[in-house]
Amino acid sequence: MAVLAMQATSARADTTLLNVSYDVTREFYKDYNAAFAAYWKQTTGETLQLKQSHGGSSKQARSVADGLEADVITMNQANDIDILHERGGLIPKNWADRLPNRSAPTTSVSVILVRKGNPKGIKDWADLGKPGVSVVIPNPKTSGNGRYSYLAAWGSVIKSGGKEAQARDLVKRIFANVPVFDGGGRAATTTFAQRQIGDALATFESEVPLILNEFGGDYQVVYPKSTILAENPVSVVDKVVDRRGTRKQAEAYLKYLYSDEGQAIAARHHLRPRSPKLLAQYKASFIALPTFTVDEVFGGWTQAQQVHFNDGGVYDQVIAAGRSGK
Numbered sequence: 001m002a003v004l005a006m007q008a009t010s011a012r013a014d015t016t017l018l019n020v021s022y023d024v025t026r027e028f029y030k031d032y033n034a035a036f037a038a039y040w041k042q043t044t045g046e047t048l049q050l051k052q053s054h055g056g057s058s059k060q061a062r063s064v065a066d067g068l069e070a071d072v073i074t075m076n077q078a079n080d081i082d083i084l085h086e087r088g089g090l091i092p093k094n095w096a097d098r099l100p101n102r103s104a105p106t107t108s109v110s111v112i113l114v115r116k117g118n119p120k121g122i123k124d125w126a127d128l129g130k131p132g133v134s135v136v137i138p139n140p141k142t143s144g145n146g147r148y149s150y151l152a153a154w155g156s157v158i159k160s161g162g163k164e165a166q167a168r169d170l171v172k173r174i175f176a177n178v179p180v181f182d183g184g185g186r187a188a189t190t191t192f193a194q195r196q197i198g199d200a201l202a203t204f205e206s207e208v209p210l211i212l213n214e215f216g217g218d219y220q221v222v223y224p225k226s227t228i229l230a231e232n233p234v235s236v237v238d239k240v241v242d243r244r245g246t247r248k249q250a251e252a253y254l255k256y257l258y259s260d261e262g263q264a265i266a267a268r269h270h271l272r273p274r275s276p277k278l279l280a281q282y283k284a285s286f287i288a289l290p291t292f293t294v295d296e297v298f299g300g301w302t303q304a305q306q307v308h309f310n311d312g313g314v315y316d317q318v319i320a321a322g323r324s325g326k
Contacts, residue, residue: 015249016049020070022057022080022144023184024207028269029074035265036256040249048249056184057144064237065090071241071250074234076144076204077294078102079301081235088239095235104231105257106271109291110152112222113192113201113208120199124224125153128200129173136198137178138188140308140315144230145185147309149202150175152228154308155297159226159290168318175315176322193219204230205286206270229291232271 019029033050040048053060053070061080064070065087075081084090096102114122120133128135140146153174157167182188185203192201193215200222201211208221234254241247256262263273267282279286298304308314 014046014048015246016051017071017246017249017253018051018053018069019072019074019253020053020060020064020068021074022060022076023054023138023186024145024189024204024210025074026052026054026186027210028206028266028271031269032257032262032265035261036253039256039261040252046249050253054186056138056142056187058142059183069240069244070237071244071246072234072236072254074232074254076108076230076232077147077301078104078231078233079305080144081233082302084235084237090237090239091235092238096233099234099254100258101274102231102233103235103254104233105254105262105274106232106266107274108204108206108230108232108271109227109289110148110202110224110230111205111208111227112224113203113211113219114222115199116218116220118220118222122200122222124222125156125174125227126170128153128177128202129170130177133177133200134179134198135174135177136180136182136188136192136201137175138185139181139183142183143185143188145188145204145207146181147304148204148228148230150308150315151294151298151304152202152224155228155292156224156226158297159292168314171315172318172322175319205272209270223287223289226290226292228297229293231293 021029029052037048037050040046057075057080061083064073065083073081078096081095085093112122137149138146140150150171153171154167157170179197180191182191185207189207189211191197193211211219236250241250263275263278267273267278272286273279294301294304
């Protein structure tokens, strides 16, 4: 687990905050931290030292539940914040009601990145399950990115009028085509773009420009006919901030995500802002496409986790079936 320290405007900080986040938000929070530290210094006179920790979302959430002293947690699915209530009561059950949009200040969508020229002719989720197609997806057991890709493929069948048996068959075929299961989205990016493994990478829209900037223009993005809306929830970790005396700073840190400046920084890092004004301002950066939510198709994250991703759930079953060729 990498921890990146970002010093604010002074070499000596009055207060330190740790933000434990998921794998592909490093660059966003580096810029956001600088902006918030400057705002907080100007507003209160206090210097903040803001630290970041990144990795596969579920692994990160478990680390906090097991004792990593995060002041705030910023994830890509509610399930990985709920665990902090369920395992130790670190936050209240109604944590999502404390900020607008169920405490999710930004969103993204799951898309498909292919190699230049799209030699395998991939246009939709169903194409990832065809024979001879190799697709890189991070492990849904440890990565919210991987879970969203799985649910996007499943939901695309349901939204087009298909049955659950057809959805199950599609994800079985897709995951039989995955050559390596990385622990998080950034590791999967490295596998696809640096190690040159796979014909396609399923990932968040926000990750695609970073890949193009770092690895060049040998890739192109495919927007499926429909895809899942990834909502990115946040929460203070109540027991930590109350013990450390950092509640005021931590709550302000999260509220600032909803400010015009916070939303603009998110948009510049290709996260879709919730603010209608900022979304309109950055309209050219975000393609409009049909999306569905976890609540709409799967009955919410708790239900999706229990049915699909708990040990022995549908995901484990389709992986076993794919390996056995059944």
